[in-house]
Amino acid sequence: MCDTSQWLFRRMECPECKSPIDSTALRRNDRQRVEYGLLDCACATYPVVAGVAVLRTDALTQTAAEHVASREFETARSVLLNLPGRVPGRSACGTVLSRLGSAGHPAVRALAAYHRASGRSDEEVGAWRTFEDAATALVGSDDPGFYFDEYLTFRPLEQSFWNLHALLPLFHDAPGPLLDFAGGAGHASDLVARTTGTRTCTVDVNFRTLFLYTRFVNRQQPAVVIGEGADLPFFDDAFGTTLNVDGLHFVPNRFAMSGELERVTAADGLVALLHQHTDDQARISGTALPTAEQTRGFDREAVVVPERDVVEPFVRAVDEGGGSIELHDRRDGADGGDVNVLFGADVDDDTVDIPVERRVHPLLDWAGPVTVNHAYEVTTDGGSLHLERRPLSPVFREEFDRTMAHTDEAYVVSLDDVDARRSLLARGVLTVLPERYVGRPVVGDG
Numbered sequence: 001m002c003d004t005s006q007w008l009f010r011r012m013e014c015p016e017c018k019s020p021i022d023s024t025a026l027r028r029n030d031r032q033r034v035e036y037g038l039l040d041c042a043c044a045t046y047p048v049v050a051g052v053a054v055l056r057t058d059a060l061t062q063t064a065a066e067h068v069a070s071r072e073f074e075t076a077r078s079v080l081l082n083l084p085g086r087v088p089g090r091s092a093c094g095t096v097l098s099r100l101g102s103a104g105h106p107a108v109r110a111l112a113a114y115h116r117a118s119g120r121s122d123e124e125v126g127a128w129r130t131f132e133d134a135a136t137a138l139v140g141s142d143d144p145g146f147y148f149d150e151y152l153t154f155r156p157l158e159q160s161f162w163n164l165h166a167l168l169p170l171f172h173d174a175p176g177p178l179l180d181f182a183g184g185a186g187h188a189s190d191l192v193a194r195t196t197g198t199r200t201c202t203v204d205v206n207f208r209t210l211f212l213y214t215r216f217v218n219r220q221q222p223a224v225v226i227g228e229g230a231d232l233p234f235f236d237d238a239f240g241t242t243l244n245v246d247g248l249h250f251v252p253n254r255f256a257m258s259g260e261l262e263r264v265t266a267a268d269g270l271v272a273l274l275h276q277h278t279d280d281q282a283r284i285s286g287t288a289l290p291t292a293e294q295t296r297g298f299d300r301e302a303v304v305v306p307e308r309d310v311v312e313p314f315v316r317a318v319d320e321g322g323g324s325i326e327l328h329d330r331r332d333g334a335d336g337g338d339v340n341v342l343f344g345a346d347v348d349d350d351t352v353d354i355p356v357e358r359r360v361h362p363l364l365d366w367a368g369p370v371t372v373n374h375a376y377e378v379t380t381d382g383g384s385l386h387l388e389r390r391p392l393s394p395v396f397r398e399e400f401d402r403t404m405a406h407t408d409e410a411y412v413v414s415l416d417d418v419d420a421r422r423s424l425l426a427r428g429v430l431t432v433l434p435e436r437y438v439g440r441p442v443v444g445d446g
Contacts, residue, residue, distance in 0.1 A: 005034065005222040006023065007177070007199060008177075008201055008222045008224075009021055009023040009039075011234050011235050011238035011239075012039075012055075012233050012234055012235070012238075013041075013233060013234065013235055014041035014042065014043060014044065014055070014233065015055055015226065015227065015230045015231045015232065015233045016041075016043055016044065016057060017041060017042050017043040017044075019041045019042040019043070020041070021039050021040070021041055021046075021233070022039065022040040022041065023037075023039055024040075026038065026039070026048060034048055034051065035048075035050060035051055035073070036048055036049060036050070036068050036071075036073045036076065037068065038065060038068060038069060039053060039055070044057060045065050045069075046061070046065065047061065047064045047065040047067075047068045047076060048068070049064055049068065049073075049076050049077055049080055049207070050077050050211055050214060050215070051214040051215075051219065051223065052207060052210045052211060052214055052223045052224070052225060053222065053223070053224045053225070054080065054207060054224075054225040055224060055225065055226055055227070055230075055233045056225060056226065056227040056230070057227065058227070060079055060080065061080070063079050064076040064077075064079045064080050067079065077125070077211075078125075080207040080208075080211075081125070081138065081207065081208060081211060124137070128215075129439055130216070130436075130437070130438065130439035131152075131153060131185075131212060131216040131217070131374070131436075131437045131438070131439075132149075132153045132374055132439075134211075134212055134215065134216065135149040135152050135153050135185070135212060136149045136153075138208040138209075138211070138212065139152065139208060139209065147393055147395050147396050150392075150393060150396050151396065152184065152185050152187075152209070152212070153374045153375075154373060154374055154375040154392075154396070154400075155185070155187045156187065156373050156428040156431040156433065157373050157375045157400065157403050157407065157427075157428040157429065158400050158403055158428070159275070159307065159311055159338075159400065159402040159403055160245055160246045160274060160275030160307075160338070161187060161188075161191075161245070161428060162310075162311050162314065162315075162402075162403075162426075162427075162428060163245070163274040163275055163307060163310050163311065163340055164188055164191060164192075164243075164245060164274060165191070165314065165363060165426060165428075166310050166311065166313075166314035166325060166354065166356070167272065167274070167310070167340075167354060168191070168192065168195055168196060168361060168362055168363065169354055169355060169360055169361055169362075170241075170270060170272065170342075170345070170352075170354065171192050171196055171198055171241055171243070171270075171272075172196040172197075172198070172362065174198060174240035174241040174269060174270060175240035175266050175268055175269055176238075176239055176240025176241070176266055176269065177198065177199035177200065177201065177238075177239050177240060177241075178192055178198050178199065178200045178201070178239060178240065178241040178242070178243055179200075179201050179203060179232075179234070179238070179239040179241070179242045179243065179264060179265070180192075180200055180201065180202045180203065180243050180244075180245075181203050181232075181242055181243065181244045181247070181248075181261060182203070182204055182205075182244055182247035182248070182250070182251070183202035183203060183204055183210075183213075183223075183243075183245075184204060184206070184209045184213075184247075185209045185210070185212045185213045185217060186202045186209075186210070186212075186213030186214075186217045186218060186221070186223065187217070187433075188202075188243060188245045189201070189202040189213070189218065189221055190213075190217045190218040190221070190432075190433065191432060192243070193218060193220075193221050194218075194368070194432050195362035195363060195366070195432060196362055198241075199221070200221045201221065201222050201223070201224060201239075202221065202222075202223045202224070203223075203224050203225075203226055203232070204223075204225065204226075205225065205226060205227065205228045206225070207225050210223040210224075210225060216434075216436050216437045217433065217434070217437055218434075228252070229252060229253045229256075229257075231260055232260045232261075232263070232264050234264045235264070236263055236264065237264070237265070237266045237267065237269075238264045239264055239265055239266065239269065240265070240266050240268075240269045240270075241265070241269055241270045241271075241272065242261045242264065242265045242269070242270070242271045242272070243272050243274070244261075244272070244273050244274070245274045245275055246274065246275040246276070246277075248273050248276060249276055249277050249286050249287060249288060249289045249294075250286030250287075251286075254297065255296060255297035256297075257297075258296070258297030258298050259297060261298075262298060262299060262300065262343070265344070268344075269344060270342065270343070270344050270345055271298070271300065271342075271343035271344060272340070272341075272342050272343075273294065273340065273341040273342075273343075274340045275307060275338050275340065276289065276294055276338065276339055276340070276341060277289065277338055278290055278291050278294070278336065278337060278338065278339055279336050279337060279338075291304055291331050291332075291339060292331070294331075294339060294341045295331070295341060295343075298343050300343040300344040301343070301344065301347060302329075302331075302341050302342060302343045302344075302345075303327060303328075303329045303341070303342045303345055303347055303350060303351075303352055304329055304330060304331035304339050304340075304341050305327040305328065305329070305330065305339060305340045305341075305342070305352075306330055306337055306338070306339055306340075307337060307338040307339060307340060307402075308337065308402075309325075309327065309328065309330070310325060310327065310340055311402060311406075313325040313326075313356075314356060314426065315406055315426060315427065317356035317357075318356065318363075318364065318422065318423055318426040319423060321419075322356060322357035322358065322364070323356050323357070324353055324354060324355050324356055324357075325353070325354040325356060326351055326352075326353050326354075327340075327342070327351065327352040327353070327354065328350065328351050329347075329350035329351070363422070363425055363426060364422060366422070366425065366432070368432060369432075369435075369442035369443065370421065370425055370430045370431060370432055370442065370443045371430070371431055371432075371433055371434070371435060371437065371438045371442055371443060372385070372387060372429070372430060372431075372438065372443060373428060373429055373430065373431050373438075374390075374438055375389055375390055375392065375429075376388060376389050376390065376411075376429060377389075377390055383414055383415050383416065384412055384413060384414050384415070385411075385412070385413045385414075385415065385443065386410070386411075386412055387410060387411040387412075387413065387429065388409065388410045389407070389408075389409045389410065403427075403428065406427055407427050407428070407429055411424065411429065415443070421443070430443065
């Protein structure tokens with residue numbers, strides 16, 4: 001969390017007592033980046049650990065705050081990286097810890113020490129050189145049907161992320177910063193921030209995925225951990241845009257959270273829910289929702305657009321060098337697939353028109369460096385790149401079926417062929433993610 005994140009602290013309130021957050025106790029390193037520190041309010045002290053603000057009230061967060069106060073920074077990080085469920089046999093310890101939030105200090109400290117000892121060492125954390133290494137260690141599993149680490153690593157190749165690529169012009173002229181709710185490892189926040197210059201904040205209940213974000217994706221945009229089911233720790237109208245990609249249907253208190261998303265979004269702002277599931281398949285967890293359920297809990301007018309109506313025109317427009325995406329409200333006929341729901345959009349006869357042309361769409365005129373998606377191996381031959389798709393698990397291919405229809409197994413791309421690189425950037429084969437994400441040199445400038 002960088003020093004420029006003071007814009008965010010000025011918008012924050014305690015999710016419990018609703019008093020403003022005091023950030024004066026934060027400690028900055030020589031680069032003016034807040035790696036570790038404390039945030040105070042009238043009822044609690046919250047830690048900033050590895051650049052992530054943790055606004056929860058459970059025992060592990062309390063223990064992490066105590067270690068930060070004692071300048072035991074690596075210990076505080078270990079406490080939060082080793083939450084229950086990652087290592088077999090530790091969930092019982094986590095349950096006891098959660099019930100001892102108000103217990104005596106020695107009991108909490110002793111159990112937390114045991115909890116840490118069963119987890120990952122600081123040496124192992126230091127050995128993670130790429131996002132893929134860390135994702136496999138932190139969110140991977142021995143279960144062959146569990147692919148969350150693969151999903152996070154290859155995310156720019158997935159159709160829900162294409163939706164965000166297509167809709168970038170909506171966020172460019174937003175009236176304020178963007179909140180990426182349930183942002184996972186921050187892919188959405190990073191894309192918006194890099195391509196539009198919009199300030200972003202990523203919020204999630206999982207410290208581990210936000211740790212991946214701040215370490216490998218974007219060190220300049222702030223990230224905040226919240227408690228599951230808790231109120232959002234922000235003032236009213238704190239953001240111009242609230243974004244959720246592939247997640248609100250997983251939230252247990254969805255209707256209450258819908259009200260929270262509207263509360264923190266300016267009256268003239270946009271709430272964008274992308275890739276929300278409406279079929280009978282519950283992906284990873286959560287419950288798929290019928291289209292009518294997507295808009296319940298919101299007071300703002302909405303446009304409901306089937307995902308295919310966004311992805312297909314976007315790819316076609318990029319290949320043709322320009323065009324537009326007309327998003328028509330089809331809430332009555334959208335069940336049985338994934339939808340995008342835009343609340344408070346500038347709607348004309350239930351239609352939103354998104355231009356896909358140079359000087360308007362940031363990816364079509366992208367002049368910055370790009371890297372090759374993790375899903376492709378890359379070799380160089382003179383002035384050309386040879387890209388070959390890595391083996392993908394069957395469940396991954398099923399989830400990414402639309403991607404598989406629009407990307408090839410192999411490509412040969414000239415470094416000087418701007419149009420070809422633009423096409424692969426729109427498809428997620430190339431990405432604006434930084435070198436430290438993929439652990440390989442950047443492809444070059446656009």
